[in-house]
Amino acid sequence: MPYDQTxxxxxxxxxxxxxxxxxxxxxxxxAEWYHSEIPRKVMRELMARSDQPALRDTVIWxxxxxxxxxxxxxxxxxWACVPFFFVYGVLYGSCCDSRWHEASHxxxxxxxxxxxxxxxxxxxxxMRNPVxxxxxxxxxxxxxxxxxxxxxxxxxxxxxxxxxxxxFISPIDAWQSLKVLARNxxxxxxxxxxxxxxxxxxxxxxxxxxxxxxxxxxxxxxAPWMRSILPFMLIGLPRLYGCWHMYMTGLIQHGGxxxxxxxxxxxxxxxxxxxxxxxxxxxxxxxxxHHMFPMVPYHxxxxxxxxxxxxxxxxxxSIWAAYAEMVPAVLRQRHExxxxxxxxxxxxxxxxxxxxxxxxxDRSGMRA
Amino acid sequence: MTWITACSVDDIDPEDVLRFDHGGRTYxxxxxxxxxxxxxxGLCSHEQVHLCDGLVMGDQIxxxxxxxxxxxxxxxxxxxPVCINLKTWPTRVxxxxxxxxxx
Ligand code: FES
Numbered sequence: 306m307p308y309d310q311t312x313x314x315x316x317x318x319x320x321x322x323x324x325x326x327x328x329x330x331x332x333x334x335x336a337e338w339y340h341s342e343i344p345r346k347v348m349r350e351l352m353a354r355s356d357q358p359a360l361r362d363t364v365i366w367x368x369x370x371x372x373x374x375x376x377x378x379x380x381x382x383x384w385a386c387v388p389f390f391f392v393y394g395v396l397y398g399s400c401c402d403s404r405w406h407e408a409s410h411x412x413x414x415x416x417x418x419x420x421x422x423x424x425x426x427x428x429x430x431x432m433r434n435p436v437x438x439x440x441x442x443x444x445x446x447x448x449x450x451x452x453x454x455x456x457x458x459x460x461x462x463x464x465x466x467x468x469x470x471x472x473f474i475s476p477i478d479a480w481q482s483l484k485v486l487a488r489n490x491x492x493x494x495x496x497x498x499x500x501x502x503x504x505x506x507x508x509x510x511x512x513x514x515x516x517x518x519x520x521x522x523x524x525x526x527x528a529p530w531m532r533s534i535l536p537f538m539l540i541g542l543p544r545l546y547g548c549w550h551m552y553m554t555g556l557i558q559h560g561g562x563x564x565x566x567x568x569x570x571x572x573x574x575x576x577x578x579x580x581x582x583x584x585x586x587x588x589x590x591x592x593x594x595h596h597m598f599p600m601v602p603y604h605x606x607x608x609x610x611x612x613x614x615x616x617x618x619x620x621x622x623s624i625w626a627a628y629a630e631m632v633p634a635v636l637r638q639r640h641e642x643x644x645x646x647x648x649x650x651x652x653x654x655x656x657x658x659x660x661x662x663x664x665x666x667d668r669s670g671m672r673a
Numbered sequence: 674m675t676w677i678t679a680c681s682v683d684d685i686d687p688e689d690v691l692r693f694d695h696g697g698r699t700y701x702x703x704x705x706x707x708x709x710x711x712x713x714x715g716l717c718s719h720e721q722v723h724l725c726d727g728l729v730m731g732d733q734i735x736x737x738x739x740x741x742x743x744x745x746x747x748x749x750x751x752x753x754p755v756c757i758n759l760k761t762w763p764t765r766v767x768x769x770x771x772x773x774x775x776x
Contacts, residue, residue, distance in 0.1 A: 335720055335721070345689075346686075348726075349689065349728065352728040353728075354728075354730065410739075410740045411735070411740045411742075411752060412740065415730070417752070439753055439754065440753075440754060443719075443739040443754045446738065446739055447720055447738065447739070503756055505756060506753070506756075598737075599737070599738070599739070599740065600727070600728055600735060600737050600740060
């Protein structure tokens with residue numbers, strides 16, 4: 306059969322349009338989701354909070370940031386600064402996302418203020434308004450990849466491949482994020498933002514946007530004063546030159562998988578990774594597990610995975626393997642409406658909850 | 674207001690929570706580390722998720738959906754995304770049975 310090059314019709318991903326109304330009508334909004342069975346006693350152990358693992362990781366993270374930042378400044382003007390900025394960039398532009406994420410759940414530390422401190426540092430690094438994103442992420446967990454409800458869908462059909470490629474250095478994404486911060490700093494909140502942020506929180510969103518913009522303004526003033534872009538190499542630019550790891554791991558969370566389903570086994574991906582990537586990513590490679598049980602801290606996710614893996618699709622064996630299955634699926638989704646990568650479950654697993662997502666047609670095998 | 678039997682004291686571990694349904698309502702019954710019992714509405718005020726699947730830490734219950742927190746002794750909302758306080762219900766223990774006073 307000749308390959309159909311026609312792109313699928315653009316879906317409406319706004320949170321205020323027809324997709325949103327459709328999701329609500331179909332009962333996909335705030336729906337009951339599938340969960341693997343875990344005895345309450347075991348679950349309590351898994352959920353238990355501790356300051357120690359995140360304190361250790363945060364001391365290493367901030368210590369390495371200072372060390373590599375110092376090295377980059379010290380060797381500035383010679384090639385020797387490159388490895389320092391390479392590491393500094395990943396610590397800033399990629400670790401920020403995982404730290405932001407875990408602290409936003411309040412699961413990184415047992416002590417609340419420690420979560421808040423890390424949350425605000427990481428939000429600044431990742432160029433996210435800490436208030437907006439706390440609420441959008443809550444929505445992402447309520448309505449994961451439900452079109453018209455989830456504000457954090459990375460693959461909007463038909464996927465723009467160029468946009469996905471540029472994400473690895475992120476100029477457009479960072480520019481859009483800065484524009485949102487600038488808009489919020491001027492007191493302007495969009496209609497979409499108002500759908501998931503309660504009115505009582507809007508002044509806080511404006512306040513934090515102003516704090517972020519003030520730091521960027523100070524950096525902007527420091528650069529000509531020092532006659533150097535060095536201030537930007539330390540603040541702001543690492544979000545571009547160091548974000549590749551964040552996108553490399555982030556894109557595989559849901560890419561090529563289903564939309565509008567209420568079983569995380571169908572719309573999220575678990576993938577084994579090397580220990581360095583897992584440290585940078587704070588174990589979010591166990592992504593199905595995280596979505597099913599967001600109360601489990603990052604350091605307990607490997608244990609959770611071991612407990613429920615027989616109820617989940619087999620994990621990808623590496624980042625490479627995840628891309629090998631995701632890229633063809635994403636390309637196919639550009640041309641074939643309703644297609645998604647549907648993984649076989651092991652015989653030990655409970656079947657997918659078909660009754661909960663009849664609205665998405667099963668197109669597997671259509672182009673076989 | 675009437676006192677009704679919710680559970681036996683041994684049904685809840687210290688620093689844990691149990692779901693109790695009665696008269697078309699759902700409640701969450703808590704036992705703190707000192708062995709005292711407390712009760713609140715059973716659904717989170719954010720998105721109506723059962724709190725019985727959450728985590729009790731000290732005086733707080735963390736909701737299993739978005740990690741919002743309440744003080745279960747006062748019902749106060751303590752951590753976003755919860756903003757609305759929980760209703761609390763009086764409890765008492767007699768003969769190793771936990772009772773709550775409901776409407
Ligand atoms: S449902 Fe409880 S915090 Fe959102």
